[in-house]
Amino acid sequence: MSADRNLLKDLDYSVLQQCMHCGLCLPTCPTYLETRVERHSPRGRISLMRAVADGELEITRTFADEMAYCLGCLACTTACPAGVDYGTLFESARAEAERSGVSASPARSLVRLVSLRFLLFRPWALRLAGRLLWLYRACGLQALLRGSGFFSLLPRRIGELERQAIPIRRRFSDVLIAAVERPPGEARHRVVLLTGCIQDIAFSDVNRATADVLLANGCEVTTPRAQSCCGSLHVHNGDLETAASLARRQLDAIDPGRFDAIISNSAGCGSHLKRYHHLLAGDPVYVERAAAWSHKTRDIFEWLVEIGFRKPAAPAPVGEPSPVTYHEACHLCHGQKITSQPREVLRSLPGFELRECPESAMCCGSAGVYSLTQPKTATWLRDRKVANIRSTGANVVATANPGCQLQIQQGFRAAGGDARGQPRIVHPVVLLAEAYRAEARR
Ligand code: SF4
Ligand code: SF4
Structure with a gap:
């Protein structure tokens, strides 16, 4: 792409002018809820994007930071009566902010190169990194380094990242x-x-x-x-x-x-x-x-x-139903508008009682790498999610996105308490597979 092109200016103008500034999206926007600042709302961000597209505003570090602060959760698209295509606007604005280089630094560029252009571009490299991470834990090196206080000698952020490293399965x-x-x-x-x-x-x-x-x-x-x-x-x-x-x-x-x-x-x-x-x-x-x-x-x-999935038969004898609650991953409920189908599957499971979670469609703060780039807001959203889940009394939390699963697991760990009293966080399809397996064993 040539240097004088601008992704926001290149957008079909009808996408940019869809917003009628009604503000109905504001109460559903996590960053607006956190700050009550117009600039941190969908309406505010769209105004900034339009100003860039109209040539009234340069891409600045403040603009890039604002786009980085947006979770990309798309809750605003569900609330919007005008059908604003915020997803396209957001993708273009983030790409334009990156292209402008206003946030660039050698360390940031290196992290992006290694993660986006190397590990996530080459499946073999990601698997190799996963296997090394698994070995690091399995051979006891992680426990040794943690126990020796090694990470306290390094910059605090490295210790935090090490604690947040994802769990790795033995077999892929x-x-x-x-x-x-x-x-x-x-x-x-x-x-x-x-x-x-x-x-x-x-x-x-x-x-x-x-x-x-x-x-x-x-x-x-x-x-x-x-x-x-x-x-x-x-x-x-x-x-x-x-x-x-x-x-x-x-x-x-x-x-x-x-x-x-x-x-x-x-x-x-x-x-x-x-x-x-x-x-x-x-x-x-x-x-x-x-x-x-x-x-x-x-x-x-x-x-x-x-396709009309087969509902699993109840294994006998059936005891007290286990309360399960459902956290809606943003890109399932807002991105794909899929809300009833996972619930239909959960309701079909013998031995479970679905309890609705307050704010089930509110982001948990995972949002790709948001928990790494915006830890304060991510933690605020995570703890809010944990409190909402706790209010249901469920001992199983079903959610259909790996990022949400990890974020909620970390939330319960951070909230402390007896590990045995923590809910199981699981993808709903695993519960359905388990029900089929139980049925087959009868
Ligand atoms: S994507 Fe989420 S955080 Fe971003 S403006 Fe929309 S509701 Fe707010
Ligand atoms: S994005 Fe939609 S809901 Fe939000 S202010 Fe614009 S028109 Fe209203």
Whole structure:
């Protein structure tokens, strides 16, 4: 892209002028709720973006910081009566802020290079890093360094990051799931399972459970070995160029025309995968295939309800139902408008009673890497979420995004108390897979 182009100026002007300044989105915006400052609201941010597009405002560090402060949770899009496409505005504004270089520093550039352009660009590299991290813990080095006070000698931030490092599974999806698995009897549907990147190394059990649930519902499951990161973290962090490269690579590896559906079990990935046609709109070679891809992409719960999933039979004897509550991942409820389907699955589970969580659709503060870049707001949202969950009395918390799962787990750990009294935080598809397995054991 040439230096004098501006992504906000290049936007269709109808997207920029949709906002009618009614303010109905303000009470749903976490950053506005935290500060009550107009600039930190959707309406305020859209005004800033429009001023940049109109040439009245330069991209400054303040503008970039404002866009970094926005969670990208899209709660404003659910509340907006005018249908403002805040997702497109936000992606363009973050990308433009990055392109302008106003926030650049050598350390920041290095972190972005290693994370976005190396680890998340090369699946083998992420898996290798995951295996090393697993070894670091399994061999006792982590416990040794922590116990020796080693991290207190380093800058405080490094110690904090070490404590926040994600859990790593011993075996990843390529070991747990065969390239093609067939259901008993004749397959009624042929689907692709996307295993994600963080989901793959931290929650490969969720991917195995998704495959099991699909098989139990008559789907032949293809899990391509060549799949790569979907690019959602790149878009969220203003790197549209790498995101487009990843989307093209995904489209080269998987032909959507061969399958009935492309299944994602991660809310953030699914929301982005459905926008490949938008990301590659200017690419004549890929635009058609990207449109077919977006059309075929389904969140796992959306797909299960669409095909009329089989409700698991109650194992006998049935005791007191276990209270389960549901935290809605932003990119499932706001990004994809999927709210009833996961609840339908949860209500079908024998032995569980679904209890609604107050503010279930409010962001938990995970938001990609937000908990790393904006720890104060992320912690405020996390603790608010934990308090809301606690008020339900549930001992199981279901949520369909790896980032939310990790953030809520950390919230309960930080809140302290007896570890045995903490709720289980789990993807709803794991609960459904467990119900099918229990049924099969009877
Ligand atoms: S995306 Fe979330 S944080 Fe950003 S303006 Fe909208 S509601 Fe507020
Ligand atoms: S984004 Fe929508 S809800 Fe918010 S002020 Fe603009 S028109 Fe109103």
